Amino acid sequence: MSVDYKPAVHFRDVYYSVDNRPILKEITGSFPEGKITTLVGPSGAGKTTLLKLCNGLLSPDSGGIFINDQSIDGYEPVQLRRNVGMALQSAPMISGSVFKNLALPMELRGKQLAVDEARDLLTQVGLDATFLQRNSKDLSGGQRQKVSIARTLVNRPRIILLDEITSSLDPASQKEIEALIVKINQKFGTTIIWITHNLEQALTIGEYTWVMINGKVIETGESSLLNAPANEKVRRFVKGESQ
Numbered sequence: 001m002s003v004d005y006k007p008a009v010h011f012r013d014v015y016y017s018v019d020n021r022p023i024l025k026e027i028t029g030s031f032p033e034g035k036i037t038t039l040v041g042p043s044g045a046g047k048t049t050l051l052k053l054c055n056g057l058l059s060p061d062s063g064g065i066f067i068n069d070q071s072i073d074g075y076e077p078v079q080l081r082r083n084v085g086m087a088l089q090s091a092p093m094i095s096g097s098v099f100k101n102l103a104l105p106m107e108l109r110g111k112q113l114a115v116d117e118a119r120d121l122l123t124q125v126g127l128d129a130t131f132l133q134r135n136s137k138d139l140s141g142g143q144r145q146k147v148s149i150a151r152t153l154v155n156r157p158r159i160i161l162l163d164e165i166t167s168s169l170d171p172a173s174q175k176e177i178e179a180l181i182v183k184i185n186q187k188f189g190t191t192i193i194w195i196t197h198n199l200e201q202a203l204t205i206g207e208y209t210w211v212m213i214n215g216k217v218i219e220t221g222e223s224s225l226l227n228a229p230a231n232e233k234v235r236r237f238v239k240g241e242s243q
């Protein structure tokens with residue numbers, strides 16, 4: 001990974017295991033501040049696990065994780081969740097209105113979300129104000145993902161983690177969400193770490209890529225590395241061949 005950029009998230013020799021089974025091994029590297037980095041690799045490589053380490057949902061067995069140069073252990077959980085937002089493929093919603101869903105991150109901090117602010121958030125993600133009173137269960141997949149992203153923005157996070165947020169969407173919705181994430185990245189300088197199975201997406205949207213295989217980071221660099229991987233395992237992965 002280029003040394004020209006300040007790391008937003010830095011991993012230093014991180015190990016993580018479940019029931020003595022190593023899931024992540026020797027993870028060292030940085031996600032540059034203000035950039036979009038995609039995380040690719042075969043199923044079970046450890047991508048989601050790595051993402052969950054970035055916001056404290058999981059803790060490493062050993063090694064260090066640093067968010068904006070500060071050890072993740074030094075953050076209050078609330079402060080960490082505000083700094084590092086996350087959106088998931090399933091875009092989980094609580095039952096009730098879109099407004100209720102947008103207000104949730106504030107409510108968890110004992111605060112209220114102003115209706116004007118909720119409207120602004122919807123505008124940011126390309127939805128009009130009529131959506132505020134819609135029931136979350138009546139949203140399409142693309143709309144649901146937009147609300148999920150808007151809800152992430154409530155806390156104005158400096159870093160957003162995305163776990164396959166477009167993989168269940170039709171191509172048009174996928175393009176809309178991609179454009180939305182690029183806009184958020186450019187407008188607010190938000191660091192984006194994006195797990196995707198879509199290598200075309202990694203090439204076009206992400207400036208940088210980490211390739212993970214079997215719990216290890218095998219290659220990192222500009223996304224164009226996917227066009228000509230140096231590593232044989234990565235070459236096989238990119239060609240869709242089994243490891």
Ligand SMILES: Nc1ncnc2c1ncn2[C@@H]1O[C@H](COP(=O)(O)OP(=O)(O)OP(=O)(O)O)[C@@H](O)[C@H]1O
Nearest residue numbers: 018023041042043044045046047048049050195212
């Ligand atoms: N809580 C857990 N208990 C047992 N095994 C787990 C647990 N969490 C993760 N694993 C295992 O760790 C490995 C990595 O899982 P992870 O979900 O991080 O991979 P991934 O690269 O995100 O995969 P996918 O692309 O399929 O989502 C898998 O073998 C998974 O079964």
